[in-house]
Amino acid sequence: MEFNLDLNTTWFILIGLLLTGYAILDGFDLGIGTLHLLVKDDLERRIMLNSIGPVWDGNEVWLVTGGGALFAAFPEVYATVFSGFYNAFILLLFMLIFRAVAIEFRSKKPMRWWRQTWDFAFSIASFLIAFLMGVALGNIISGIPIGPDKEFTGTFLQMLNPYTILIGITTIALFMMHGAIYGVLKTEGELQNRLKGWVNNTIIFFVICYVTATMSTLIYFPHMADHFKEFPLLFILALINMLAIANIPREIHFGREMRAFFSSAAAIACLLALFAVGIFPNLVLSNPNPEMSLNIYNSASSTRTLTVMLIIAGIGVPFVLAYTISIYWIFRGKVKLNNMSY
Amino acid sequence: MDVEILARLQFAFTIAFHYFYPPLSIGLGIFMVITEGLYLKTKDKFYEQLTKFWVKIFALTFAMGVASGIVMEFEFGTNWATYSRFVGDVFGSALAAEGIFAFFLESGFLAILVFGWDKVKPKMHFFSTLMVSLGSMFSAVWIVVANSWMQTPAGFHLNGEGINTRAEITDFWAMVFNPSSVDRLLHTLSGCWLAGAFLVISVGAFYIIKERHLRYAKSSIKIALVIALCASLFQLFTGHQSAVGVSKNQPAKLAAMEAVFSDQENAPLYLFGWVDEKGQEVNFGLAIPSLLSFLIGMDSETRITGLNSIPPQDRPPVNIVFQAYHFMVAIGFALILISLLGLFYWWKGNLFNQKWLMWIFVLSVLLPQIANQLGWITAEVGRQPWIVYGLMKTSDGLSKAVEEGQVWFSMILFTFIYLILFVLFIYLLDSKIKLGPEDAEIIKSEIGHSK
Numbered sequence: 001m002e003f004n005l006d007l008n009t010t011w012f013i014l015i016g017l018l019l020t021g022y023a024i025l026d027g028f029d030l031g032i033g034t035l036h037l038l039v040k041d042d043l044e045r046r047i048m049l050n051s052i053g054p055v056w057d058g059n060e061v062w063l064v065t066g067g068g069a070l071f072a073a074f075p076e077v078y079a080t081v082f083s084g085f086y087n088a089f090i091l092l093l094f095m096l097i098f099r100a101v102a103i104e105f106r107s108k109k110p111m112r113w114w115r116q117t118w119d120f121a122f123s124i125a126s127f128l129i130a131f132l133m134g135v136a137l138g139n140i141i142s143g144i145p146i147g148p149d150k151e152f153t154g155t156f157l158q159m160l161n162p163y164t165i166l167i168g169i170t171t172i173a174l175f176m177m178h179g180a181i182y183g184v185l186k187t188e189g190e191l192q193n194r195l196k197g198w199v200n201n202t203i204i205f206f207v208i209c210y211v212t213a214t215m216s217t218l219i220y221f222p223h224m225a226d227h228f229k230e231f232p233l234l235f236i237l238a239l240i241n242m243l244a245i246a247n248i249p250r251e252i253h254f255g256r257e258m259r260a261f262f263s264s265a266a267a268i269a270c271l272l273a274l275f276a277v278g279i280f281p282n283l284v285l286s287n288p289n290p291e292m293s294l295n296i297y298n299s300a301s302s303t304r305t306l307t308v309m310l311i312i313a314g315i316g317v318p319f320v321l322a323y324t325i326s327i328y329w330i331f332r333g334k335v336k337l338n339n340m341s342y
Numbered sequence: 343m344d345v346e347i348l349a350r351l352q353f354a355f356t357i358a359f360h361y362f363y364p365p366l367s368i369g370l371g372i373f374m375v376i377t378e379g380l381y382l383k384t385k386d387k388f389y390e391q392l393t394k395f396w397v398k399i400f401a402l403t404f405a406m407g408v409a410s411g412i413v414m415e416f417e418f419g420t421n422w423a424t425y426s427r428f429v430g431d432v433f434g435s436a437l438a439a440e441g442i443f444a445f446f447l448e449s450g451f452l453a454i455l456v457f458g459w460d461k462v463k464p465k466m467h468f469f470s471t472l473m474v475s476l477g478s479m480f481s482a483v484w485i486v487v488a489n490s491w492m493q494t495p496a497g498f499h500l501n502g503e504g505i506n507t508r509a510e511i512t513d514f515w516a517m518v519f520n521p522s523s524v525d526r527l528l529h530t531l532s533g534c535w536l537a538g539a540f541l542v543i544s545v546g547a548f549y550i551i552k553e554r555h556l557r558y559a560k561s562s563i564k565i566a567l568v569i570a571l572c573a574s575l576f577q578l579f580t581g582h583q584s585a586v587g588v589s590k591n592q593p594a595k596l597a598a599m600e601a602v603f604s605d606q607e608n609a610p611l612y613l614f615g616w617v618d619e620k621g622q623e624v625n626f627g628l629a630i631p632s633l634l635s636f637l638i639g640m641d642s643e644t645r646i647t648g649l650n651s652i653p654p655q656d657r658p659p660v661n662i663v664f665q666a667y668h669f670m671v672a673i674g675f676a677l678i679l680i681s682l683l684g685l686f687y688w689w690k691g692n693l694f695n696q697k698w699l700m701w702i703f704v705l706s707v708l709l710p711q712i713a714n715q716l717g718w719i720t721a722e723v724g725r726q727p728w729i730v731y732g733l734m735k736t737s738d739g740l741s742k743a744v745e746e747g748q749v750w751f752s753m754i755l756f757t758f759i760y761l762i763l764f765v766l767f768i769y770l771l772d773s774k775i776k777l778g779p780e781d782a783e784i785i786k787s788e789i790g791h792s793k
Contacts, residue, residue, distance in 0.1 A: 054453035057408060061449045065441030067415050072438040075430020082419025082426075083741035089420055090752040094759060097409040101763060104405035108770050149505060150427075152743045301431040302501070302510040309435055316442035323450035330454060330461050340394070340457055 007306040008296040011073040012280065014313060018069055020272045022062035024178075024265045025324075029056040031179015033099065033126025034172060035198060036119060044191050045119060047335050049103060049342045051186035054331045056103060058324065060096070072309050076150050076299030077283045084144065084152025085136065088159060092132045099125035107342040127172060134171030138164030140279060141221055143287025150294060163216060170209035174271070177202035178264045181248065185257045188334050199252055199260075207245065217278075223285075224278035234277055241270035346737050348749040349421040352756060354722075356413050358715055359760045363407035365714055368482060368531065369538015369569075370400045371475030374455075376565055378468050392558055393471075394459070395779035396542070399771065401456050406767055408449075410760070421749065424505075425729055425739030431510045432498055432517055433488050440484035448477030479531060486527040487518050492730050493721065494591045496520035500733075509733065525587045526721070529580040533717060535573040536677060536710035542566035543684070545775050547703030550694050558779045560694060563703070567688065571681040577674055582637065588724075589638045592731060593647035594656060595724035598663040600634050602648045609634040609646040614668055617661040622650075624664075658726045662719065670716040673709050680706055 029052040039045050052059075071078040082089055098121045106118035142163055145154040180202050183195040217224050228234050244267040251260035279285065283299060286292035300306065374396050381389035415437065418426045426434070454462055454470035462470070497516030498509045511517055543566045549559035589596040596602070602609055603622040611634040615627025632642035649657050680702060687693035694700070729736040 054457040057405075057452060058446065058449035060408070060412070061441065061445040064412060064415050064445055065438065067419075068434065068438035068441040071419065071426065071430055071434030073434070075427055075434055078419045078430060078434070079423035079426040079741075080743075082416055083421070083423035083743045086420050086741070086744050086748050087751065089416060090748075090755070093413050093416060094755060096412050097759065097763070100405055100409035100412075101766070104402060105766060105770060108402075108773070149742070151423075301434070302508075304514075305431045305435055305511050308511060308514045309438060312435075312439050312442060316439075316446075320442060320446045323446055327450050327453050330458060338460065340398075340459060 007303060007310070008300050009281070010310065011069075011300070011306055012276070012283070012296045014310075015066060015069050015073060016272065016276045018062055018066040020269050022059070022066055023272060024268050025055070025059035025062055027175045027178045027268060028052070028182035028261075029059055029179070030126045030130050031175040031177070032183060033123050033179070034130065034176045035179055035183065035195075036123040036126070038198070039191070039194075042115065043337075045115075046107060046337060046342060047187055047191060048183065049106065049122075050337060051183060051335045053103075053342050055327060057100075058327065060100075069309070069313075073301055073306060074283055074294075074296070074299045075301060077294050080146065080150055080152055080294060080299075081136075081284060084146075084154070085139075085156075085159065087156045088132055088135065092129060095125040095128045095132070098122075099129065103342065126175075130172045130175045131168040134168035135159065135164045137171070137275065138167030140284055141167070141217060141224060141275070143221075143285035143290070143293075145288065146284065146286035146292045146294065148292060150292075150299070163220060166209070166213055166216060170206070170213045173202065173206040173209045174268065177206045177248075178268065181252070181257070181261050181264050184252065185261050186335050196252060200249060203245070203248060210245075227277050227280065237270050237273050237277065241267055241274065244270060345744065345746050345749055346740060348746065348753055349740055349744075350736065352749060352753045353417060353421065355753075355760070356410065356417060356756055357718070359764070360407070360410040360414055361714060361718060362711060363403045363410065364478065364481070365534035365537035365710070366403040366541060367400060367407055367538075368475075368478045368534035369536065370396055370403070370541065371471075371478050371538070372535055372569060373538055373542055373566060374400060374471050375468075375475050376569075377562075378471050382464060382468050388557065388561075391779055392561060395558070396562075397456060399541075399774055401452075402767070402770060402774065404452065406763065409763070413756075420752075421741055421744060422729075422739045423741035423743065425734065428507065428734055428739070429492075429509050429730060431508060432491055432495075435511065435514075436484045436488035436491070436518075440481055440488075444477050444481035444484060446477075447480065448474055451477065482531055482534065483527060486530050487520075487523050489721075490523040490526050491517060491520050493526070493725055494520045494522040494587075495730055495733055509730070521591050522584070522587050525580060525583045529577065529584050529717070532573045532577045532580055533710060533714045535569055536577065537714060539566040539570040539573060540677070540706050540710050543570065543703050544705070544707035547700040548775065549778070550700050551697065551704065555778045555780055556694075563684070563693075564688065567681060567684045570677065571685055574674065574677040574681050578678065581671070581674060586638055589646065592725065594649065594652045594658055595663070595720075596638075597647060597649045597652070598658045598660045598724055599667040599720060600646075601660055601664050602634070602646050604648040604650050605645060606648060607635055607643050607645050608632040609638075609644075611637065612664075612668065614672075615664070617664045619660045656727065658724050663724045666716040666719040666723065670713045670720060673713040673716070677706075677709055677713075680709075 032048055032052050036045065036048055039048055067078070102118040102122035102125065106115055106122065109115070139159050142161075144152060144159070147153045177199065180195055180198040184192055184199060187195060244263045247263040248260050251257070251263060281297070282293045282295045284294040286294070374393055377389050377396065378393045380386075381393060418433075451470040451473040454467060455474050458467060458470065495509070497511060497513040497518075497520065499512050501508050501510050542562050546559040546563035546566065549555045550563075585596065585599070588599070600609070600612060601615070601617045601624050608631065610629035610631050612624055613628045613630065615624040615629070617624055635644040635646055636642045638644050638646065649660065683699060684693060684703070687696050687699065725731055727735050727737070729739040
């Protein structure tokens with residue numbers, strides 16, 4: 001198939017980049033959430049929470065903006081996916097709500113039951129958000145039943161099958177690993193030592209999931225490999241991905257925490273790039289009728305809207321990157337609690 | 343109940359719940375910019391402490407706004423998929439622009455506003471406060487633009503046939519500055535400033551009554567009273583502009599707002615009343631002759647279109663719109679009156695001795711919130727039966743893949759979760775207020791020792 005960088009493809013890439021930004025950034029704060037209950041001491045839990053304190057909200061904006069961009073650029077996909085996955089998305093929204101208020105509410109009151117309740121809510125919500133996002137990706141790989149009017153015709157339970165559950169668990173493992181590395185970056189002393197141990201465990205967990213997921217994708221959904229057969233050069237992505245993951249324990253061992261974090265971020269970016277290459281030019285594959293798939297042409301907005309949105313992105317994105325980088329720079333270094341902390 | 347009613351109820355409920363918080367964020371944003379500006383100017387630690395107190399309250403309302411706002415971003419897709427397919431080109435663009443221009447700005451600088459007090463220099467911190475405030479208003483800009491396009495669509499053409507018809511942008515700026523955008527944006531923003539100002543006034547008056555944190559209370563009330571007077575007078579102007587706009591662009595809505603049934607000159611303006619929609623009359627009402635015509639056209643001969651000139655299937659429910667609109671206007675005047683009373687006694691130098699006024703201040707926090715909700719009810723119910731005025735009916739915008747049971751499931755859960763959250767929000771707000779600005783250090787030590 002021919003590849004040319006037209007407007008629709010550009011928007012496919014831009015939305016991909018937004019979601020990659022989301023996965024890298026919110027990925028580590030969801031990861032912190034999945035590890036939260038493993039930390040028992042209240043002070044240490046506060047350190048965990050405050051490690052993501054100034055940034056979690058901004059990280060979530062990547063998802064919200066990704067949703068808005070999807071709505072603007074590929075409204076048919078936005079409409080089909082959100083109405084089709086209704087129950088799953090409603091559940092996801094509830095988890096996002098609970099997680100946001102849990103972070104904000106937890107430290108406002110000293111009572112033990114109060115804090116434990118919100119700790120629990122924060123952690124469960126983080127797990128479920130990661131899981132549901134993985135399940136959504138799994139469904140896009142495996143394809144969902146779509147009718148001729150572009151409407152989803154399946155059921156909620158069809159979406160939960162062994163393959164999509166596996167992708168869900170893989171996503172949890174990925175974010176756990178990513179979160180543990182971020183934790184190492186932001187903490188010191190005894191807590192940091194424990195987090196280092198978890199980095200090793202979660203890497204093993206992730207690698208097992210990743211290998212299983214890759215094998216099952218290649219066996220059951222070989223269409224994901226088509227572009228890689230056509231353009232073997234793309235295999236470099238898979239290679240960089242493996243090298244990035246293998247590099248993490250090495251960097252942790254030498255105490256180069258920042259480099260470990262960037263390795264992990266690179267691994268996430270490669271994973272999503274592999275996914276994007278696999279599905280291109282479809283956005284939602286129709287299974288069993290592939291000809292009904294929603295792709296970047298039959299589900300897109302008008303050329304004018306795509307152009308206007310590109311101008312908006314061109315003006316806005318440099319600012320977004322500037323704020324994001326400045327905020328992470330200002331809040332660099334280890335967590336220190338003060339009277340404005342959570 | 344059918345899917346349509348449920349989906350509408352759910353949307354109304356989730357948006358109404360969400361709309362408690364952003365107005366507070368926008369209103370408090372302005373207030374914090376002023377107090378922190380005073381800190382930079384006077385170098386008086388008092389203003390820093392004052393700002394920090396309100397930042398904490400701001401952070402709480404902001405978190406609630408984010409949590410309930412994410413729902414809104416996706417609810418168009420979950421429950422209104424057909425609408426989303428129809429308007430994605432136009433409406434989606436405004437939402438995406440909101441994300442890029444407003445949310446990133448707001449959330450980025452919020453980090454510095456809340457957590458960055460000793461990470462950056464005071465000037466940089468002030469800049470962050472300014473940016474958060476600006477970001478929250480940018481967000482209002484894009485949302486009101488998107489909603490105004492649903493009221494007065496412009497800058498688009500229809501492409502395709504039957505179920506494949508799409509509204510596509512032809513002129514981006516005409517879409518952004520559609521006939522009602524500017525009036526409605528100013529009206530909305532000024533309602534937000536009022537929400538923030540009266541929260542500050544209410545908390546301050548509570549401290550005065552309890553004789554605590556007096557310096558903080560007095561200073562807060564004075565600043566907020568000035569904002570309140572400006573915003574409530576400005577609201578009169580923007581409200582008038584909006585109504586004139588509605589008469590031009592959405593005659594059915596204006597007719598419902600004032601219960602005008604037959605086309606008429608010298609149309610009266612009701613101060614209150616109860617609309618009998620079947621009998622086409624207003625009962626128990628008090629009307630000022632010709633005033634509506636006069637206000638709309640500055641001439642009592644101005645002809646007002648009545649509901650009877652609009653096909654029956656295109657008319658909005660009248661009494662709801664009438665009541666919502668009239669209560670909103672009444673509250674608007676009450677806010678002007680309360681602000682004037684406050685300024686009068688301040689000028690006389692004995693504002694804080696007026697216990698009765700302090701009690702009115704304490705309760706006044708509810709008024710702008712109620713008026714904001716009523717304003718949106720007027721705007722949205724008044725647009726019915728259209729989801730996009732004149733282009734698509736609300737009943738045609740639903741998701742086809744979503745069944746009644748699913749909406750029941752989400753509706754019950756939303757109701758349950760939002761009720762809990764609202765109670766907790768009020769509880770935490772209350773305990774923050776009771777703790778007050780001077781005791782911030784005490785929270786720290788309590789937390790430090792607890793396990």
